[in-house]
Amino acid sequence: MITFNEYMTKNSEKLELFTKAIIRAHGKNHPEAFDVRELYTQMQTKTKEAGEEKPNLDEEFSRLRQVTNNYLIPGDVCETYAAVYNMLAEADQAYQG
Template sequence: MRPFNEIVNVYFPKVDLYTLPLTRAHGNNHPEVFRVRELFELMHSKVKNTRLQPADLVEEFKEMRVVTNNYTTPSDACKTYKAVYTMLKESDESYHIE
């Protein structure tokens, strides 16, 4: 498993890029993607603003697990949807290991 700071550098820019189109493509059928986007934006902001110490993301990851049903994608999920949930799950796991 990658260290969390590496995950932030590799995954966070991709998740940031992918979550907005995800809301447009799947928001009507899966309104939870709007909350996923909001939570991620908050997490991303915290990480950017706390470069010298680890950001406290416990509550955001806790809610993210609830909102995403433990990162379970719906049956009609596209590759981007699946990729976002995979990156978020790996971020969560890496964060909680450190």
């Protein structure tokens, strides 16, 4: 099983790009995209600061689950939006594991 830090290292570049893209594409109809981007940015900062240690992201993942309705993909979004939710759900699972 992949660790959280390994998962973030592998997917951070894509998540960085995709979380910005969903704001531009869906921010008007899905204001939660801004919260997702902000929470992801906070997670990235904490992960980098923690180095090899596992960061404390309990609060960020709790908020992400609330904001995304447990990563439920809205029916009117693009594949990039869906990918963000899927990757964040996988990151959450790796973090909890």
